[in-house]
Amino acid sequence: MLRMKSNIRENNSVLVLTEITNHPEISRTKISEITGLNKATVSEIVRKLIEDDYVIEIGSGNSTKSGGRRPILLTVNKKAGVSISFDVRYDRISYLITYLDGEKIDYEIKETDINKDNIVTHITTVVDAFRSTMKKSPFGIIGVTISVHGVVNKNMIEFTPYFDLDQLNLIEELKERIDLPIHIENEANLSALAEAAFDTEHQNIISFSAHTGVGAGIILDSQLYRGYNGRSGEVGHTVLYPDGLNCPCGNHGCLEQYCSTKAIVRNFQQLRNNKSLNFDDLLEAYRQNDVDTQNLIQKFSKDLGIGLMNIIGNYDPEIVYINAEILEEIPELLGLLQHSLSSTIYKSVPIRQSKLGHKASLYGATVHNLKEFLNVDNVGFDLDMEKVLEV
Ligand SMILES: [Zn+2]
Numbered sequence: 001m002l003r004m005k006s007n008i009r010e011n012n013s014v015l016v017l018t019e020i021t022n023h024p025e026i027s028r029t030k031i032s033e034i035t036g037l038n039k040a041t042v043s044e045i046v047r048k049l050i051e052d053d054y055v056i057e058i059g060s061g062n063s064t065k066s067g068g069r070r071p072i073l074l075t076v077n078k079k080a081g082v083s084i085s086f087d088v089r090y091d092r093i094s095y096l097i098t099y100l101d102g103e104k105i106d107y108e109i110k111e112t113d114i115n116k117d118n119i120v121t122h123i124t125t126v127v128d129a130f131r132s133t134m135k136k137s138p139f140g141i142i143g144v145t146i147s148v149h150g151v152v153n154k155n156m157i158e159f160t161p162y163f164d165l166d167q168l169n170l171i172e173e174l175k176e177r178i179d180l181p182i183h184i185e186n187e188a189n190l191s192a193l194a195e196a197a198f199d200t201e202h203q204n205i206i207s208f209s210a211h212t213g214v215g216a217g218i219i220l221d222s223q224l225y226r227g228y229n230g231r232s233g234e235v236g237h238t239v240l241y242p243d244g245l246n247c248p249c250g251n252h253g254c255l256e257q258y259c260s261t262k263a264i265v266r267n268f269q270q271l272r273n274n275k276s277l278n279f280d281d282l283l284e285a286y287r288q289n290d291v292d293t294q295n296l297i298q299k300f301s302k303d304l305g306i307g308l309m310n311i312i313g314n315y316d317p318e319i320v321y322i323n324a325e326i327l328e329e330i331p332e333l334l335g336l337l338q339h340s341l342s343s344t345i346y347k348s349v350p351i352r353q354s355k356l357g358h359k360a361s362l363y364g365a366t367v368h369n370l371k372e373f374l375n376v377d378n379v380g381f382d383l384d385m386e387k388v389l390e391v
Contacts, residue, residue, distance in 0.1 A: 002021050002076060002078065002100055002101040002102065002370070002379055002380075002381060002382075012035075012037055012041060012045055013045050013048070013049070014375070014376060015035045015037065016031055016035065016037070016042060016045045016046065016049065017049060017054060017055070017076075017374070018376070019031045019034055019035060020046075020049070020055055020074050020075065020076050021076045021379075023075075024075065025058055025073040025074065025075050026073060026074055026075075027071035027072065027073055027074070028042050028043055028046055028071065028072075028074070029071055030071075031046075031074075046074060050074075053077055053080050053138035053139065054076065054077060054080065055074050055075070055076055055077060056074070056075060056076075056077045057072050057073070057074060058073050058074070058075050059072070059073060060072055060073065076100070076101075077100075077138070078099050078100045078101040078103070079099055079100075079137060080100060080137055080138045080139050081099070081100050081137055081138065081139030081140060081141070081142040081373070082097060082098070082099060082100075082105065082130075082134065082137065082139075082140065082141050082142065083097070083098050083099075083100070083141075083142055083143060083145075083365075083366045083369040083370060084096075084097050084126070084127060084130065084141060084143070084144045084145075084369070085097075085098075085144075085145050085146075085147070085361075085362040085363070085364075085365030085366050085369070086123055086126070086144070086145070086146045086147065086362075086365065087146075087147040087187065087358070087361045087362050087365070088114055088119065088146060088147065088148050088149070088165070089114065089149050089211065089212055090113070090114055090115075090149070090160075090162045090163035090212060091111065091112070091113060091114070091212075092109060092110060092111045092112060092114070093109075093110050093112065093114055093119075093122050093123075094107070094108060094109040094110065094358070094362060095107070095108055095126050095362070096359065096362035096363070096365070096366065097130055098366050100142070100370065101381065101383070102197075102363065102366055102381040102383050102388075103383070103387075104387070104388070106130065107359075107362075109358075110122075114163060114165075115163055115164055115165075116164045116165055116167050116168035119165060119168070119170065120168075120170070120173045120174060120177065123144070123146065123174060123178075124174070124177045124178060127141075127144060127178055127180070139373070141180050142181070142369055142370070142372075142373040143180060143181040143182070143183060143368075143369035143372055143373055144174075144178065144180055144181070144182045144183070144369070145182075145183040145184070145185060145190070145365035145366070145368045145369050146170070146182070146183070146184045146185070146365070147185060147186070147187045147190045147361035147362065147364065147365050148160065148165060148184055148185070148186060148187060149162075149186075149187045149211060149212055149213055149215075150165065150166060150186070150187075150213070151186065151229075151230055151231055151234065152184050152185055152186045152189075152230055153226075153229050153230030153231075154230070155171050155182075155183060155184050156169070156171065156184070157170055157184060158229075158230070159249070161213060161247075161248035161249065161256075162212050162213065162248075162262070170184060171184055181369075181372060181373070183365075183368055183369070183372060185364075185365070185368055186215065186217070186230065187209060187211075187215065187361045188207060188208075188209045188215035188216050188217040188233055188361075189217040189218075189224055189226065189233070189364070190217065190360070190361040190362075190364025190365050190367075190368060191207040191209055191217050191321075191323055191354070191356075191360035191361045191364050192205060192206070192207035192216075192217025192218060192219050192224060192233075192321075192364065193217070193219070193224055193364040193367040193368060193378075194207075194356055194359075194360045194361065194362075194363035194364035194366075194367060195207045195217075195219075195321045195354060195356070195360065196219045196222065196367075196378065196380070197363065197364075197367045197378075197379060197380045197381050198355075198356065198363075198380070198381055198383070198385070199319070200380065202317075202318040202319045203219070203221055203222045203318070204219060204220055204221065204315075204316070204317045204318045204319075205218075205219040205317055205318065205319055205320075205321065206218055206219075206233075206311060206312070206315060206317040206319075206320045206321070207219075207320075207321045207323060207354065207360065208235070208307075208308060208311065208320055208321065208322045208323065208324075209323045209324065209360075210259055210260055210261065210304065210322070210323070210324035210325075210326070210327075211260065211261055211323075211324070211325065212260055212261060212262050213236050213256050213260055214235060214236030214255055214256040214259050214260050214307065215233055215234060215235060215236050216233035216234075216235045216311050217233055217364075218232055218233045218315055218317075219317075220315065222377070222378050223377065223378070225315075233311070235255060235307055235310065235311045236254060236255050236256030236259075236260070236307075237249045237251060237254045237255070237256060238254065238255055238307065238310055239251060239252070239253050239254060239255075240253055240254065240255045240257075240258055240303055240306060240307065241253035241258070244257065244258075245257040245258075255303065255306075255307040258300070258303045259300060259303050259304045259307060261279060261324070261325055261326060264279075264282065264296070264297075264300055264326060265277070265278060265279050265282060267296055267300075268281070268282040268285070268293065268296060271292055271293070271296060279325070279326075283329050283330070286330065297326075297330065297333070298336075300326075301333050301336040301337060301340070302340065304337060305336070305337050305340030305341070306340075308320065308322075308337060308340075308341070308351070309340070309341065309344060309346060312341075312346045312349055313346070317349065318349070319349065319350050319352065320349060320350070320351050320352070321352050321353070321354045322334070322337070322351060322352070322353055322354060323354040323356070323357065323358075323360050325358075327353050328353070328357060331353065334351060334352075334353055337351050338351050355385060355389070356388070356389075357389075359388065359389070363381070363388070367379055367381075
Protein backbone atom coordinates (compact mmCIF):
# COMPACT_ATOMS: atom_id res chain seq x y z
CA MET A 1 0.00 0.00 0.00
CA LEU A 2 1.08 3.54 -0.70
CA ARG A 3 0.96 5.90 2.25
CA MET A 4 1.23 9.65 2.22
CA LYS A 5 3.30 10.53 5.23
CA SER A 6 2.86 14.24 5.37
CA ASN A 7 1.99 17.24 3.34
CA ILE A 8 2.22 20.92 3.97
CA ARG A 9 0.57 21.84 0.67
CA GLU A 10 -2.79 21.81 2.33
CA ASN A 11 -5.41 21.94 -0.26
CA ASN A 12 -8.59 19.98 0.10
CA SER A 13 -7.98 17.61 -2.82
CA VAL A 14 -4.62 16.57 -1.36
CA LEU A 15 -6.26 16.08 2.06
CA VAL A 16 -8.88 13.79 0.57
CA LEU A 17 -6.41 11.92 -1.63
CA THR A 18 -4.09 11.47 1.36
CA GLU A 19 -6.85 9.83 3.40
CA ILE A 20 -7.81 7.55 0.52
CA THR A 21 -4.17 6.65 -0.01
CA ASN A 22 -3.56 5.94 3.66
CA HIS A 23 -6.50 3.59 4.09
CA PRO A 24 -6.86 0.27 2.28
CA GLU A 25 -10.47 1.36 1.67
CA ILE A 26 -12.52 4.22 2.98
CA SER A 27 -15.98 5.76 2.56
CA ARG A 28 -16.81 9.36 1.69
CA THR A 29 -18.46 9.77 5.13
CA LYS A 30 -15.32 8.62 6.92
CA ILE A 31 -13.16 11.03 4.88
CA SER A 32 -15.51 13.82 5.86
CA GLU A 33 -15.21 12.83 9.55
CA ILE A 34 -11.40 12.69 9.47
CA THR A 35 -10.74 15.82 7.43
CA GLY A 36 -13.53 17.95 8.82
CA LEU A 37 -14.59 18.85 5.27
CA ASN A 38 -18.32 18.76 4.67
CA LYS A 39 -19.83 15.82 2.78
CA ALA A 40 -20.71 17.81 -0.32
CA THR A 41 -17.11 19.05 -0.64
CA VAL A 42 -15.74 15.52 -0.18
CA SER A 43 -18.17 14.12 -2.75
CA GLU A 44 -17.21 16.76 -5.30
CA ILE A 45 -13.48 16.17 -4.77
CA VAL A 46 -13.94 12.38 -4.98
CA ARG A 47 -15.95 12.74 -8.20
CA LYS A 48 -13.03 14.64 -9.73
CA LEU A 49 -10.45 12.15 -8.39
CA ILE A 50 -12.41 9.26 -9.93
CA GLU A 51 -12.79 11.15 -13.19
CA ASP A 52 -9.00 11.73 -13.23
CA ASP A 53 -8.31 8.02 -12.48
CA TYR A 54 -6.52 8.64 -9.16
CA VAL A 55 -9.21 6.78 -7.24
CA ILE A 56 -11.55 3.85 -7.91
CA GLU A 57 -14.72 2.59 -6.20
CA ILE A 58 -14.47 -0.94 -4.82
CA GLY A 59 -17.93 -2.09 -3.79
CA SER A 60 -19.80 -1.55 -0.54
CA GLY A 61 -18.87 -1.52 3.12
CA ASN A 62 -21.05 -2.55 6.05
CA SER A 63 -24.33 -0.75 6.50
CA THR A 64 -24.58 1.77 9.31
CA LYS A 65 -25.91 0.76 12.74
CA SER A 66 -29.18 2.49 12.09
CA GLY A 67 -29.61 0.32 9.00
CA GLY A 68 -28.64 3.07 6.56
CA ARG A 69 -27.44 2.50 3.02
CA ARG A 70 -24.15 0.62 2.71
CA PRO A 71 -21.46 3.15 1.80
CA ILE A 72 -19.41 2.75 -1.36
CA LEU A 73 -15.74 2.36 -0.50
CA LEU A 74 -12.90 4.09 -2.27
CA THR A 75 -9.32 3.10 -2.87
CA VAL A 76 -6.37 4.59 -4.68
CA ASN A 77 -5.87 3.28 -8.21
CA LYS A 78 -2.49 1.63 -7.68
CA LYS A 79 -2.25 0.26 -11.18
CA ALA A 80 -2.96 3.64 -12.73
CA GLY A 81 0.70 4.33 -13.37
CA VAL A 82 4.23 3.02 -13.37
CA SER A 83 7.47 4.38 -11.89
CA ILE A 84 10.93 3.70 -13.28
CA SER A 85 14.08 3.97 -11.11
CA PHE A 86 17.74 3.62 -12.03
CA ASP A 87 20.81 3.39 -9.81
CA VAL A 88 24.05 4.25 -11.56
CA ARG A 89 27.54 3.38 -10.25
CA TYR A 90 30.86 3.39 -12.07
CA ASP A 91 30.76 -0.39 -12.45
CA ARG A 92 27.06 -1.21 -12.68
CA ILE A 93 23.57 -0.03 -13.48
CA SER A 94 20.38 -1.39 -11.95
CA TYR A 95 16.73 -0.55 -12.45
CA LEU A 96 13.40 -1.08 -10.73
CA ILE A 97 9.98 -0.70 -12.34
CA THR A 98 6.95 -0.58 -10.00
CA TYR A 99 3.29 0.33 -9.78
CA LEU A 100 2.28 3.37 -7.72
CA ASP A 101 2.20 1.36 -4.47
CA GLY A 102 5.79 0.16 -5.00
CA GLU A 103 4.78 -3.32 -6.18
CA LYS A 104 7.59 -4.61 -8.36
CA ILE A 105 7.08 -5.16 -12.07
CA ASP A 106 10.71 -5.63 -13.08
CA TYR A 107 14.17 -5.38 -11.49
CA GLU A 108 17.62 -6.04 -12.88
CA ILE A 109 21.30 -5.40 -12.13
CA LYS A 110 23.82 -5.19 -14.93
CA GLU A 111 27.52 -5.30 -14.05
CA THR A 112 29.26 -3.12 -16.63
CA ASP A 113 31.48 -0.06 -16.78
CA ILE A 114 29.36 3.08 -16.90
CA ASN A 115 30.60 6.34 -18.41
CA LYS A 116 29.35 9.50 -20.10
CA ASP A 117 29.38 7.80 -23.52
CA ASN A 118 27.14 4.83 -22.70
CA ILE A 119 24.84 5.94 -19.87
CA VAL A 120 22.19 7.47 -22.15
CA THR A 121 21.93 4.28 -24.23
CA HIS A 122 21.68 2.08 -21.11
CA ILE A 123 18.78 4.14 -19.76
CA THR A 124 16.86 4.65 -22.99
CA THR A 125 17.14 0.94 -23.88
CA VAL A 126 15.40 -0.07 -20.64
CA VAL A 127 12.72 2.62 -20.91
CA ASP A 128 11.98 1.91 -24.58
CA ALA A 129 11.85 -1.88 -24.05
CA PHE A 130 9.41 -1.51 -21.15
CA ARG A 131 7.26 0.98 -23.02
CA SER A 132 6.90 -1.30 -26.01
CA THR A 133 5.39 -4.07 -23.86
CA MET A 134 3.55 -2.17 -21.12
CA LYS A 135 -0.20 -2.39 -20.76
CA LYS A 136 -2.18 0.77 -21.24
CA SER A 137 -2.80 2.60 -17.95
CA PRO A 138 -4.36 6.00 -17.17
CA PHE A 139 -1.07 7.75 -16.30
CA GLY A 140 1.42 5.52 -18.07
CA ILE A 141 4.98 6.06 -16.84
CA ILE A 142 4.77 8.78 -14.17
CA GLY A 143 8.50 9.48 -14.15
CA VAL A 144 12.07 8.26 -14.38
CA THR A 145 14.39 8.98 -11.45
CA ILE A 146 18.10 8.27 -11.66
CA SER A 147 20.19 7.73 -8.55
CA VAL A 148 23.78 8.88 -8.95
CA HIS A 149 26.72 8.21 -6.63
CA GLY A 150 27.93 11.80 -6.57
CA VAL A 151 26.85 15.35 -5.84
CA VAL A 152 23.61 16.32 -7.61
CA ASN A 153 22.11 19.79 -7.46
CA LYS A 154 18.78 20.71 -9.05
CA ASN A 155 18.82 17.79 -11.49
CA MET A 156 22.44 18.46 -12.53
CA ILE A 157 25.31 16.06 -11.78
CA GLU A 158 28.02 18.28 -10.30
CA PHE A 159 30.67 15.90 -8.98
CA THR A 160 31.25 12.17 -9.59
CA PRO A 161 34.73 11.42 -8.20
CA TYR A 162 35.10 7.90 -9.65
CA PHE A 163 33.56 8.23 -13.12
CA ASP A 164 32.94 10.97 -15.67
CA LEU A 165 29.16 11.54 -15.51
CA ASP A 166 29.78 15.08 -14.25
CA GLN A 167 31.06 15.91 -17.72
CA LEU A 168 27.66 15.23 -19.28
CA ASN A 169 24.38 17.12 -19.19
CA LEU A 170 22.47 13.88 -18.56
CA ILE A 171 19.06 15.44 -18.12
CA GLU A 172 19.28 17.31 -21.42
CA GLU A 173 20.55 14.25 -23.31
CA LEU A 174 17.75 12.09 -21.93
CA LYS A 175 15.03 14.67 -22.53
CA GLU A 176 15.90 14.64 -26.22
CA ARG A 177 15.18 10.92 -26.32
CA ILE A 178 12.57 10.27 -23.63
CA ASP A 179 9.40 12.32 -23.44
CA LEU A 180 8.80 11.75 -19.71
CA PRO A 181 9.46 13.59 -16.44
CA ILE A 182 13.10 12.80 -15.61
CA HIS A 183 14.79 13.46 -12.26
CA ILE A 184 18.36 12.98 -11.06
CA GLU A 185 19.19 12.74 -7.37
CA ASN A 186 22.06 11.72 -5.09
CA GLU A 187 22.15 8.05 -4.07
CA ALA A 188 22.35 8.64 -0.31
CA ASN A 189 19.47 11.15 -0.45
CA LEU A 190 17.28 8.62 -2.26
CA SER A 191 18.30 5.84 0.13
CA ALA A 192 17.16 8.06 3.00
CA LEU A 193 13.80 8.64 1.28
CA ALA A 194 13.40 4.87 0.96
CA GLU A 195 14.25 4.19 4.61
CA ALA A 196 11.72 6.86 5.59
CA ALA A 197 9.09 5.37 3.29
CA PHE A 198 9.37 1.99 5.02
CA ASP A 199 9.77 3.39 8.55
CA THR A 200 6.45 4.34 10.15
CA GLU A 201 8.03 5.21 13.50
CA HIS A 202 10.71 7.86 12.96
CA GLN A 203 10.66 11.33 11.41
CA ASN A 204 14.37 12.14 11.77
CA ILE A 205 16.47 9.61 9.93
CA ILE A 206 20.01 9.40 8.62
CA SER A 207 20.85 6.88 5.94
CA PHE A 208 24.61 6.32 5.86
CA SER A 209 25.89 4.77 2.62
CA ALA A 210 29.37 3.30 2.15
CA HIS A 211 29.83 1.91 -1.36
CA THR A 212 32.30 3.28 -3.90
CA GLY A 213 31.99 6.50 -1.96
CA VAL A 214 30.66 7.45 1.45
CA GLY A 215 27.67 9.73 1.95
CA ALA A 216 24.59 10.29 4.02
CA GLY A 217 20.99 11.21 3.29
CA ILE A 218 19.25 13.27 5.92
CA ILE A 219 15.54 13.33 6.73
CA LEU A 220 14.56 16.06 9.19
CA ASP A 221 10.93 16.23 10.34
CA SER A 222 9.99 13.84 7.50
CA GLN A 223 11.60 16.07 4.86
CA LEU A 224 14.73 15.35 2.85
CA TYR A 225 17.36 17.97 3.67
CA ARG A 226 19.49 18.64 0.58
CA GLY A 227 21.37 21.73 1.64
CA TYR A 228 21.77 24.89 -0.45
CA ASN A 229 24.00 23.24 -3.11
CA GLY A 230 22.81 19.65 -2.76
CA ARG A 231 25.84 18.82 -0.63
CA SER A 232 24.22 18.06 2.71
CA GLY A 233 25.38 14.76 4.17
CA GLU A 234 28.64 14.75 2.22
CA VAL A 235 30.19 13.13 5.26
CA GLY A 236 32.58 11.23 2.98
CA HIS A 237 34.44 14.47 2.46
CA THR A 238 34.76 15.41 6.10
CA VAL A 239 38.38 15.16 7.21
CA LEU A 240 39.30 12.16 9.30
CA TYR A 241 43.10 12.47 9.10
CA PRO A 242 44.53 15.95 8.42
CA ASP A 243 47.30 15.62 5.79
CA GLY A 244 46.05 12.11 5.04
CA LEU A 245 45.39 10.56 1.64
CA ASN A 246 44.58 12.77 -1.35
CA CYS A 247 40.90 12.90 -2.24
CA PRO A 248 39.37 13.82 -5.63
CA CYS A 249 37.34 16.51 -3.82
CA GLY A 250 40.55 18.52 -3.41
CA ASN A 251 41.06 17.84 0.27
CA HIS A 252 43.29 15.40 2.19
CA GLY A 253 42.39 12.62 4.61
CA CYS A 254 38.66 12.48 3.80
CA LEU A 255 36.59 9.75 5.46
CA GLU A 256 35.77 8.32 2.02
CA GLN A 257 39.46 7.49 1.45
CA TYR A 258 39.33 5.15 4.47
CA CYS A 259 35.76 3.84 4.65
CA SER A 260 34.48 3.18 1.14
CA THR A 261 34.43 -0.40 -0.14
CA LYS A 262 37.05 0.72 -2.63
CA ALA A 263 39.32 1.97 0.17
CA ILE A 264 39.08 -1.24 2.20
CA VAL A 265 39.95 -3.35 -0.83
CA ARG A 266 42.88 -1.03 -1.62
CA ASN A 267 44.16 -1.39 1.96
CA PHE A 268 43.85 -5.16 1.70
CA GLN A 269 45.76 -5.17 -1.60
CA GLN A 270 48.53 -3.13 0.04
CA LEU A 271 48.61 -5.47 3.01
CA ARG A 272 49.13 -8.47 0.74
CA ASN A 273 51.13 -6.53 -1.84
CA ASN A 274 48.83 -7.90 -4.58
CA LYS A 275 46.76 -5.55 -6.75
CA SER A 276 44.60 -8.32 -8.21
CA LEU A 277 42.87 -9.14 -4.92
CA ASN A 278 39.21 -8.15 -4.61
CA PHE A 279 36.44 -7.73 -2.03
CA ASP A 280 35.69 -11.47 -1.94
CA ASP A 281 39.34 -12.26 -1.21
CA LEU A 282 39.21 -9.82 1.69
CA LEU A 283 36.09 -11.47 3.12
CA GLU A 284 37.66 -14.88 2.72
CA ALA A 285 40.78 -13.82 4.63
CA TYR A 286 38.65 -12.24 7.37
CA ARG A 287 36.57 -15.38 7.78
CA GLN A 288 39.68 -17.51 7.97
CA ASN A 289 40.68 -15.41 10.98
CA ASP A 290 43.70 -13.84 9.31
CA VAL A 291 44.92 -11.50 12.05
CA ASP A 292 46.18 -8.71 9.77
CA THR A 293 42.89 -8.66 7.87
CA GLN A 294 40.91 -8.60 11.09
CA ASN A 295 43.00 -5.66 12.31
CA LEU A 296 42.28 -3.92 9.03
CA ILE A 297 38.54 -4.40 9.53
CA GLN A 298 38.81 -3.22 13.15
CA LYS A 299 40.55 -0.06 11.95
CA PHE A 300 37.88 0.41 9.32
CA SER A 301 35.06 0.13 11.84
CA LYS A 302 36.81 2.60 14.14
CA ASP A 303 37.12 5.12 11.29
CA LEU A 304 33.53 4.55 10.23
CA GLY A 305 32.42 5.03 13.85
CA ILE A 306 34.08 8.46 13.89
CA GLY A 307 32.31 9.40 10.65
CA LEU A 308 29.01 8.24 12.13
CA MET A 309 29.51 10.20 15.31
CA ASN A 310 30.32 13.35 13.35
CA ILE A 311 27.12 13.19 11.35
CA ILE A 312 24.99 12.20 14.34
CA GLY A 313 26.43 15.20 16.19
CA ASN A 314 25.52 17.48 13.31
CA TYR A 315 21.92 16.38 12.75
CA ASP A 316 20.71 14.66 15.94
CA PRO A 317 18.69 11.86 14.26
CA GLU A 318 16.30 9.44 15.97
CA ILE A 319 17.84 6.52 14.10
CA VAL A 320 20.65 5.76 11.65
CA TYR A 321 20.41 3.17 8.89
CA ILE A 322 23.69 1.94 7.45
CA ASN A 323 23.85 0.76 3.90
CA ALA A 324 27.19 -0.89 3.11
CA GLU A 325 28.15 -4.12 1.36
CA ILE A 326 30.74 -4.89 4.00
CA LEU A 327 28.11 -4.78 6.74
CA GLU A 328 25.94 -7.20 4.80
CA GLU A 329 28.89 -9.60 4.67
CA ILE A 330 30.20 -8.99 8.20
CA PRO A 331 27.08 -8.23 10.30
CA GLU A 332 29.08 -8.25 13.56
CA LEU A 333 30.53 -4.88 12.46
CA LEU A 334 27.23 -3.34 13.48
CA GLY A 335 27.91 -4.30 17.09
CA LEU A 336 31.36 -2.69 16.89
CA LEU A 337 29.86 0.52 15.53
CA GLN A 338 27.18 0.62 18.20
CA HIS A 339 29.89 -0.05 20.75
CA SER A 340 31.97 2.88 19.51
CA LEU A 341 29.02 5.14 20.39
CA SER A 342 28.39 3.50 23.74
CA SER A 343 30.75 5.70 25.71
CA THR A 344 29.50 8.91 24.10
CA ILE A 345 26.47 11.17 24.47
CA TYR A 346 25.11 9.54 21.28
CA LYS A 347 24.73 6.10 22.83
CA SER A 348 20.93 6.19 22.72
CA VAL A 349 20.84 6.54 18.92
CA PRO A 350 19.99 3.17 17.38
CA ILE A 351 22.25 2.09 14.51
CA ARG A 352 20.54 -0.37 12.19
CA GLN A 353 21.60 -2.16 9.10
CA SER A 354 19.44 -1.19 6.11
CA LYS A 355 17.10 -4.01 5.20
CA LEU A 356 16.77 -2.59 1.72
CA GLY A 357 20.49 -2.88 0.96
CA HIS A 358 21.37 -2.05 -2.63
CA LYS A 359 17.65 -1.62 -3.44
CA ALA A 360 17.35 1.38 -1.13
CA SER A 361 18.24 4.01 -3.72
CA LEU A 362 15.94 2.36 -6.28
CA TYR A 363 12.93 2.46 -3.93
CA GLY A 364 13.96 6.00 -2.97
CA ALA A 365 13.83 6.91 -6.65
CA THR A 366 10.31 5.44 -6.78
CA VAL A 367 9.35 7.65 -3.83
CA HIS A 368 10.84 10.63 -5.65
CA ASN A 369 8.78 9.90 -8.78
CA LEU A 370 5.62 9.63 -6.69
CA LYS A 371 6.32 12.83 -4.76
CA GLU A 372 6.78 14.75 -7.98
CA PHE A 373 3.77 13.18 -9.69
CA LEU A 374 1.31 13.44 -6.81
CA ASN A 375 2.71 16.82 -5.76
CA VAL A 376 2.99 15.77 -2.12
CA ASP A 377 5.87 16.12 0.32
CA ASN A 378 6.38 12.53 1.22
CA VAL A 379 5.00 9.08 0.63
CA GLY A 380 5.42 5.77 2.40
CA PHE A 381 5.03 2.14 1.43
CA ASP A 382 3.34 -0.70 3.27
CA LEU A 383 4.99 -3.46 1.30
CA ASP A 384 5.79 -6.94 2.42
CA MET A 385 9.55 -6.67 3.05
CA GLU A 386 10.12 -10.26 1.95
CA LYS A 387 8.59 -9.45 -1.41
CA VAL A 388 10.71 -6.32 -1.67
CA LEU A 389 13.88 -8.26 -1.01
CA GLU A 390 13.23 -11.22 -3.27
CA VAL A 391 15.09 -10.90 -6.53
ZN1 LIG B 1 37.16 14.32 -0.19
